[in-house]
Amino acid sequence: MTATADAEAAANELTPLADYLGSVLRRLRALPPLDLDLTQAYGNVLAEDVVAPHAFPAFDQAAVDGYAARWEDISGAGRAAGGRAVRLNVVGDLGAASWRPVRLTPGSCFSVAAGAPLPIAADVVVPVEWTDQGMAAVEIYRTPKRGYGVRRAGEELPAGTVLACAGTYVSPALVAVFAATGIGHVVVRPTPRVVVVATGDELVDVGRGSQPGQVVDANSHALTAAAAEAGALAYRVGICDDDPEALRGLLEDQTLRADLIITTGGTGTGPGDMVRRILSRREGGRAGPVTFTDVALYPGTALGFGTVGAEEVPVVCLPGDPGAALIGFEVLARPAIQLLAGAEPVFRPSVRAHLLETVSSPGGLREFRPAHVAERRGGGYTVQPLSGGPFTLSGLAEANGLLVLGERVTTAAAGSTVDVLLLDRRR
Secondary structure: OHHHHHHHHHHHEEEOOOHHEEEEEEEEOOOOEEEEEHOOOOOOOEOEEEOOOOOOOOOOOOOOOEEEEHHHHHHHOOOOOOOOOOOOOOOEEEEOOOOOOOOOOOOEEEEOOOEOOOOOOOEEEHHHHHEEOOOEEEOOOOOOOOOOOOHHHOOOOOOOOOOOOOOEEOHHHHHHHHHHHHOEEEEEEOOOOOEEEEEOOOOOOOOOOOOOOEEEEOOHHHHHHHHHHHHOOOEEEEOOOHHHHHHHHHHHHOOOOOOEEEEOOOOOOOOOOOOHHHHHHHHHOEEOOOOEEEEEEOOOOOOOOEOOOOOEEEEEEEEHHHHHHHHHHHHHHHHHHHHHHHHOOOOOOEEEEEEOOOEOOOOOOOOEEEEEEEEEEOOOOEEEEEEEEOOOOOHHHHOOOOEEEOOOOOOOOOOOEEEEEOOOOOO
């Protein structure tokens, strides 16, 4: 049997990524909802639909500074037939704080500020720049269309409108909409609390260079940042040595403040891969708390998932290679965070893109490769694979997308159409 055939046979024994993700995500549930004051709701995900209890605007109002009038009284202003101005008596001033109802009579108008309630019978607001800006009387030089400068009650949002559906992130603009329609509290899912743990005797903290037998811990810092970007409250607890009791004790302690725990390192089957040995070990005839699965994923086939502690806090175990850890986060941990938060959808958006360069991929594995995505001038997208493949941190740092090559793809030719996950990179 050839080396290629051996590799394909080994890949056939791996769990398809879609099957694995489905089995993991089915075990997770969104966090229980809670009622939050509107000022605290930003960034959370709605747990139920939000309906407007009141209309917006709440009353007929002026949309511009000017003069509220009856359109019949000004319809001849500026017409070519006479080229004349229309003169109206200004019977009062109305500001945004005016509250007494007033009525227009023929031949009169009110000076109004934007946001002021409209007088009864007014159906147009003439902008100040179309007048002589008179105070006791005003001359109007142009006739706007009927309804110009007027915002009717409920014109934008009638009472009973569904303002946002469950699963929607609460944005600053949505906070404004809720407040404007009379909502002071909303029911949301709490922000998931995510704890990140790096494991391995070889790890040393940042601020120094790696030496033989030492590896600087980049993973826990990167994964904590990734969890925060995904909308979580992320906590880095640092480095845990490959000591069974220390690891078990640390995870047990962290269940008190975590909705999800992410570990990195030790998921393989090598002599130094202690996380897999410790967390999958059978005790008292029962399986370990975490199941490790070899998934048809490149990079980083070995992933773990389970629960720890009396509260059965979910645990995601990612590989130790920094590139594989970040890809594993995108594929598994990020959707888990979105699901706990109640967000919909849980996966990154994807597009179909025109591939600019021929690439090869290992058969039988679904590869996620750093890439740069750009919109084409005539519509659609192009994607440029970044040098170094999926293991390079520099490529991941530059990427705004992940090129996805399926299990059956060994070569994707330039000019072909491929799937790309869009990353949320603020630059």
